Amino acid sequence: MRVLSTLAAIAVTAMVVPAVAQETLKIGGIAPLSPPGGVQTGESLRDGMILAVEELNAAGGLLGKKVELIVEDTSGVPEKGVAAFERLASSEGVVAVQGSAHSAVCGAVGPVAAKYDIPFIAGECWSDTVTAAQIPQVFRVTVANSLVYSVAADWVKEAGFKNIAIISENSDWGAGVIDVFTKNLEGTGANVTSFTAENTVTDFTPQLLQLKRADPQPDLIVAGFTGSGLLLMLKQAADLGLAPSSETAIFAAGADVLEPEFWNVMGDQGVHVIGNPAGLPGKPDTEKSRSFSAAFQAKFDRPANAVAMEGYDGVMVIAEAIKAQKSADPKKIQAGLRELRWEGPRGEIYFSQDKEPGWMFQQWPDVPIFVIQYSEANQSPKDAAILWPKGQATVDEIVLKP
Numbered sequence: 001m002r003v004l005s006t007l008a009a010i011a012v013t014a015m016v017v018p019a020v021a022q023e024t025l026k027i028g029g030i031a032p033l034s035p036p037g038g039v040q041t042g043e044s045l046r047d048g049m050i051l052a053v054e055e056l057n058a059a060g061g062l063l064g065k066k067v068e069l070i071v072e073d074t075s076g077v078p079e080k081g082v083a084a085f086e087r088l089a090s091s092e093g094v095v096a097v098q099g100s101a102h103s104a105v106c107g108a109v110g111p112v113a114a115k116y117d118i119p120f121i122a123g124e125c126w127s128d129t130v131t132a133a134q135i136p137q138v139f140r141v142t143v144a145n146s147l148v149y150s151v152a153a154d155w156v157k158e159a160g161f162k163n164i165a166i167i168s169e170n171s172d173w174g175a176g177v178i179d180v181f182t183k184n185l186e187g188t189g190a191n192v193t194s195f196t197a198e199n200t201v202t203d204f205t206p207q208l209l210q211l212k213r214a215d216p217q218p219d220l221i222v223a224g225f226t227g228s229g230l231l232l233m234l235k236q237a238a239d240l241g242l243a244p245s246s247e248t249a250i251f252a253a254g255a256d257v258l259e260p261e262f263w264n265v266m267g268d269q270g271v272h273v274i275g276n277p278a279g280l281p282g283k284p285d286t287e288k289s290r291s292f293s294a295a296f297q298a299k300f301d302r303p304a305n306a307v308a309m310e311g312y313d314g315v316m317v318i319a320e321a322i323k324a325q326k327s328a329d330p331k332k333i334q335a336g337l338r339e340l341r342w343e344g345p346r347g348e349i350y351f352s353q354d355k356e357p358g359w360m361f362q363q364w365p366d367v368p369i370f371v372i373q374y375s376e377a378n379q380s381p382k383d384a385a386i387l388w389p390k391g392q393a394t395v396d397e398i399v400l401k402p
Helices: 009-015 039-058 078-092 103-116 145-159 172-184 205-213 227-239 260-270 287-300 306-325 330-338
Strands: 024-031 066-073 097-101 120-124 138-140 163-169 191-197 220-224 249-252 342-344 347-349 371-373 385-388
Touching (some): 024 039, 039 097, 039 120, 039 287, 097 103, 097 306, 103 138, 172 191, 227 249
Parallel strands (some): 163 220, 220 249
Antiparallel strands (some): 342 347
């Protein structure tokens, strides 16, 4: 298996495993592996892909060939994502591409997938527009904004928050966070205010101080940022004594709250922060889920999270389509994906062919969605308290910081 990226040469060397002499079947991956992208999110995606390919090769590969994984770095930048996809499709000759984080990158590479007529399995990209563009080559193994934040809004209603402030990045995904929360909370009596900022912002103090001085102070802040911006906002809110506090809870919409770097930045201040993973290792409690979690921990010496599961699932659905079609022709892989029913670590994956609402097209409709709250420092997402869905909650209510 060969894994390539546009990281520094020393990193590339460390990631390359000599290819076997026989012909290989190439699968491409894209992920943000350098700033300004969410690097830890990208690493989780990549590592999930690596685990999947190793599992496939240990079982004999696909169509009698070893599977070769080639991962390109996007830095979370649409232009770099397009260039990466172009390289994979034209120079490397991959049969499919999966991964990415940052919805702007997923949106930019969709037309490239159409240009080369090869399937793209979108990973950690939540904007409705990714699948709402209804590009036949684009499938998604994670949530859409309208799916995840309507569920989160149900939790907000149940918890009884009345004054909600949203600070989101100025992107399709960030705009979706604001839009879906606002629409789903209409008519509930809740007051929703929102702010936007560029995703390059490093100082959120003006917005946070405005919220701290507000009367009434918000009882919930939604942090709609990704990458280092999310962690900076959470840290600054904690340093100001704004949230999490006895008056104000904070909900981190970005996936970076699931990564170890969250604790490196926040320390004990990360306790009581709320996250929203699109899957939790061990749920559902199946042999597939247990074996995936154990294999990931053994290989990477850290717990798996929802993003790693997306990386794994993205490769595996491509493999299942190839096996079903007995072909690695990209057109046939697309046909296999449309007919797919595969039991993965997060449940049975299939891709809806519904075109209404628009974002449902080739979307996995049953992505497991959770609202969690950290209850102690250095806790992994799978050990955090589950607040929602109600039927799987491990605690009765949110805990505010004393």
